[in-house]
Amino acid sequence: MSGTRMNPKRPVFLELWRIKLPAMGLASILHRVSGVLMVLSIPIFAHLFQRSLEGPEGFASAAAAMTSWPMRLLLLVLAWSLLHHLFAGVRFLALDLGLGLERETARRSAQLVIGAALVVLILGVVL
């Protein structure tokens, strides 16, 4: 359906190790990656939420599940996802409003967003 009118022989450059993505591109692709990770985790959290409210036994089993090691790792990844998605999302909303569109400003804000998610994540883990 899509792409039928495009030249099928147009060059494709997908040597991932040779593509140097600018900070804006990196913030954007990480926004997508973090979003997909959170979407995939929705059923897990809907289930845990439902179980935790079911009754005291359900709460205990959901609380135990939250502290298991695979879950802690998942929570770490999702904490980064939420932070990056939130910060990059606010940046995109600002860009939609016409704020920070100049190339240097956009580069700085992208770097800031990527860094802020990591800094807040580390602070959250340490504190």
Added chain:
Amino acid sequence: MSRSASGLKAWLVQRVTAVYLAGFLTYLVLHLVLSPPADHAQWSAWVARPWVSLGLLLCIPFLLAHAWVGTRDVLMDYVKPLWARLGALILVGIGLLASGLWALKAVFTVGLR
């Protein structure tokens, strides 16, 4: 669904839900991190507070709509064969709807009685 959620409307849905989710999910996560509920009674009493219940009841459909539009955009960009794209969209749609009903049921069991 893809027709009613296409183009400008989807763009707008994505931004309106984003603003609400940014506020409510930040509140929810901060609450869970700063004062994690100790037992079922405490947790269900918090969820049963009218403003929390209402916040959750709005959050669930908003989150699902935001997840749906975002996943749809990603799948349309990276999954080209129509059968694979449709298959993935159907799976995501069923997964999101089931999750949403599950979560709504949980809110109704403790709140708004």
